[in-house]
Amino acid sequence: MELYTDTYYIQRIQAGDTACFACLLDKYSRPVHSLILKVVRNREDAEELAQDVFMKVFKNLSSFKGECSFSTWIYRIAYNTAISETRKKKHEFLAIEESVINNVSEQDVVEALGRTDDSDRIQMLDAALAQLPPDERAIILLFYMKEKTIDEVATITGLTSSNIKVKLHRIRKKLFVVLKGMEEQ
């Protein structure tokens, strides 16, 4: 059970009690760092970017009006910071043909993954995630790992809810194709 709400800490920080920021840091540093690390896939960069995110949060705390939850607001900063960083570096990502994406079903993947053990499945998922473009990786992570709703993911990414639904459907299919391919090898 939380002792105080995020709003309480924000009000204290805005009143000049800077040390209260440590409470927000304790609550959000790990999930934010984890999301950034999975998007940029580099430990040093992720640590630096996570520090940047918290500096931005502190500097722009007065602009947080409570229109969305504090966690959604902080993830939006983290998403934008991580995506901007990945745009600076050119990467090549897997291109899958439309016909292949449409032909794979979740059932095939469930059957294929059923033959592997738990830790191998997690490793395979991590490897499959690495093959996705950073923005798609961030969307699927926000939805599944951070358990954000479609509307919240839309707020974080700045896309519409219907766009997120379509994107999530396609990213899932892409992951299924990659996972199935890994299983068959």
Added chain:
Amino acid sequence: MTEKNDILKDLFSRMPEEELPASFRANVMRQIMAEAERRRKLGERWGWIAVITASLLMIGLAAASFLYMGLPKISVQIPDMSMLPFYAHIGILALILLGADYKFRQIFKRRQTSQKEKM
């Protein structure tokens, strides 16, 4: 995308969160404190600028109103200086007595502390 039997949901829920470096919290808090200090100093500087600007504005307004409304005639009367040597004599005497009092008190305190140390 069904909530039930979603294999990805199940896999992602079991995906471990990465550990943060031990120095992360201290590094961020140090930067935050430095930023807060920088903001405080900036606020203080703006405060001083506001005070100085307001003072200069008031002085300027006063000077302008004196110029446009006409300066009142100020006359300074020089007091009678015939009694000056007498007042100067009294003043010097008071200073000498004060100095002597200060010295005597010092000697008295020193003697008291040396007596206590002997006891």
